Amino acid sequence: QVQLVESGGGLVQAGGSLRLSCAASGRAFTIQSSAWFRQGPGKEREFVAAITSSDRTTSYANAVKGRFAISIIDANNTVYLQMNSLKPEDTAVYYCAASPNRLVFTSIPTAYNYWGQGTQVTVSS
Numbered sequence: 001q002v003q004l005v006e007s008g009g010g011l012v013q014a015g016g017s018l019r020l021s022c023a024a025s026g027r028a029f030t031i032q033s034s035a036w037f038r039q040g041p042g043k044e045r046e047f048v049a050a051i052t053s054s055d056r057t058t059s060y061a062n063a064v065k066g067r068f069a070i071s072i073i074d075a076n077n078t079v080y081l082q083m084n085s086l087k088p089e090d091t092a093v094y095y096c097a098a099s100p101n102r103l104v105f106t107s108i109p110t111a112y113n114y115w116g117q118g119t120q121v122t123v124s125s
Contacts (some may be wrong), residue, residue, distance in 0.1 A: 001026045002114040004096050009119030012086055016123075020081040022096030022116055028077040033103040035112060036070060036081045038092035038121075048094070049081060050106035059106050064090075086123045093118040 008020040024031060035050035049070040050059045058070055069082045079096060097112035105111065 002028055002098055004098060004114055004116035006096050006116040006119040009121045011122045014086060014088055014123055014125050016086050017084045018121060020094055020119060022079040024077040030100045031098045032101055033099040034079045035097045035106060036094055037097060037109060038094045040092040045109055047107035052102050088123050088125045091123050093120050
């Protein structure tokens with residue numbers, strides 16, 4: 001069993017930055033792939049970024065490339081999402097996800113076994 005808890009969301013002006021954290025507990029050592037997804041009002045859940053634990057391979061949605069960065073700190077079993085140059089369209093509930101598999105197709109929500117409760121990010125214009 002793995003438990004994921006997100007934090008770091010809040011209200012920020014367009015052009016600003018936020019860093020989201022996803023702390024893993026339980027059998028966190030089994031995680032091989034981690035990701036961030038988001039869901040805006042009236043929208044489907046969409047992929048944001050992913051990273052593998054073994055070699056730190058990353059992937060990003062086109063909408064956030066060059067602005068967001070995903071990373072891992074092994075010492076505290078935490079996955080981060082650094083968000084820069086935020087836009088109003090980034091407003092959403094952000095969820096972290098994890099899988100015991102090293103995923104090749106990282107953008108598919110159903111590939112992930114564990115999910116956090118979500119943290120709200122609101123970007124004002």
